[in-house]
Amino acid sequence: MKEQISFDSLCVKEYQRNESTKPHQLPIYATSSFEFESLDQGIDIFTGKESGHSYSRYGNPTVDTVANKLAKMESFGTELEAYGFLTSSGMSAISTLMLSTLRQGDKVLTQSNLYGGTTELFNKVLTQLGIEPVFINMKDHDTIQQNIEKDPTIKMIYIETPANPTMACINIKWLANYAKSKNILTAIDNTFCTPIIQQPLSLGIDFVVHSTTKYINGHGNSIAGIIIGHKADYRKKIWNTLKLIGSTCNPWDAWLINNGVKTLALRMERHSSNAQSLAEKLEAHPNVGIVNYNGLTSHPDHELAKSQMKGFGGMLSFEINAGMEGALQLMNNLKFCSLAPTLGDVDTLVLHPASSSHLNVNKEIREANGIGDGLIRVSVGIESIEDIWSDINQSL
Ligand SMILES: *Cc1c(COP(=O)(O)O)cnc(C)c1O
Numbered sequence: 001m002k003e004q005i006s007f008d009s010l011c012v013k014e015y016q017r018n019e020s021t022k023p024h025q026l027p028i029y030a031t032s033s034f035e036f037e038s039l040d041q042g043i044d045i046f047t048g049k050e051s052g053h054s055y056s057r058y059g060n061p062t063v064d065t066v067a068n069k070l071a072k073m074e075s076f077g078t079e080l081e082a083y084g085f086l087t088s089s090g091m092s093a094i095s096t097l098m099l100s101t102l103r104q105g106d107k108v109l110t111q112s113n114l115y116g117g118t119t120e121l122f123n124k125v126l127t128q129l130g131i132e133p134v135f136i137n138m139k140d141h142d143t144i145q146q147n148i149e150k151d152p153t154i155k156m157i158y159i160e161t162p163a164n165p166t167m168a169c170i171n172i173k174w175l176a177n178y179a180k181s182k183n184i185l186t187a188i189d190n191t192f193c194t195p196i197i198q199q200p201l202s203l204g205i206d207f208v209v210h211s212t213t214k215y216i217n218g219h220g221n222s223i224a225g226i227i228i229g230h231k232a233d234y235r236k237k238i239w240n241t242l243k244l245i246g247s248t249c250n251p252w253d254a255w256l257i258n259n260g261v262k263t264l265a266l267r268m269e270r271h272s273s274n275a276q277s278l279a280e281k282l283e284a285h286p287n288v289g290i291v292n293y294n295g296l297t298s299h300p301d302h303e304l305a306k307s308q309m310k311g312f313g314g315m316l317s318f319e320i321n322a323g324m325e326g327a328l329q330l331m332n333n334l335k336f337c338s339l340a341p342t343l344g345d346v347d348t349l350v351l352h353p354a355s356s357s358h359l360n361v362n363k364e365i366r367e368a369n370g371i372g373d374g375l376i377r378v379s380v381g382i383e384s385i386e387d388i389w390s391d392i393n394q395s396l
Contacts, residue, residue, distance in 0.1 A: 102126075218264065
């Protein structure tokens with residue numbers, strides 16, 4: 001080997017790293033692969049004998065660091081050894097979890113008011129693979145028990161609480177205990193609450209999924225998700241599925257999440273206090289009918305929410321008396337709040353389910369789920385509540 005490499009090679013090769021001091025903030029490891037010291041080390045890392053990274057679809061320092069932090073947050077205060085896997089979206093967290101834990105012939109007991117994408121995932125994708133949903137009212141404990149007693153192919157219970165857009169809650173602790181006694185896995189989509197407000201693992205749930213796109217990132221600039229679990233026997237199964245279907249998160253999105261999470265506790269506090277204040281003002285307004293917010297004593301699940309949540313979060317919905325036409329008019333007259341089909345961003349976002357997220361849902365089914373023509377959903381931001389209220393009030 002020559003002492004000096006040629007000019008062309010100098011261009012190609014990585015240069016001596018100037019890494020003498022530790023970066024204060026997590027770097028973005030934008031690398032698809034990792035170098036081995038020797039062939040033996042490569043084999044040891046691939047076979048799991050030695051810990052280390054090999055290829056970023058299998059794991060990446062930026063991605064893993066953020067996943068571990070979120071797992072620690074979800075299991076904070078418990079003895080559980082939780083693990084986390086960041087995914088390319090909230091939907092891929094849900095689908096990867098299902099594909100890792102269920103097989104052809106298995107059924108999932110779940111609710112009819114799930115996130116729309118999750119309902120479609122069950123109906124259009126998982127059903128084709130022989131994994132079927134059973135949609136029931138998850139507040140009705142007798143119905144849950146009857147379904148489980150009569151159908152041994154139900155292998156998982158999957159829930160969202162509070163559920164969009166009426167903020168209906170499910171008793172997590174009861175469900176987790178009951179499922180455990182029947183050897184059935186439990187999973188929850190904790191996107192609306194984040195671990196700041198609700199920690200389902202501490203109440204006995206097996207798996208938590210998030211769309212980190214929403215509150216966890218909080219700034220509306222990345223799409224990603226996470227699966228968090230604590231059952232050791234599923235850790236490898238989930239990792240295997242994730243790396244083989246390739247639903248992994250990339251380091252850039254992981255880094256954005258890491259940035260966002262630093263203010264999560266502060267944000268959730270402000271989202272909650274702003275939402276409480278807005279809910280009370282709306283409830284007192286003559287043009288407004290029902291207001292769905294867990295923090296209102298008028299909400300049917302207020303006591304249950306209080307018992308399993310720390311604070312009530314930033315999501316609410318309300319029905320305006322003027323119906324469809326009035327709702328559309330209100331939406332179009334907003335000047336400060338944004339009309340955007342997402343939630344959990346730092347700014348206030350308003351959505352009209354009947355003309356957007358539930359446009360293709362049959363009107364009777366929609367109304368049976370509490371989504372009338374005049375229902376408006378608000379993801380209450382962390383701006384000054386005076387500005388939020390001033391805009392909604394002028395529009396009302
Ligand atoms: C947005 C959302 C999802 C899907 O997440 P993506 O990041 O868009 O894939 C799942 N569940 C809930 C409750 C959501 O709000």
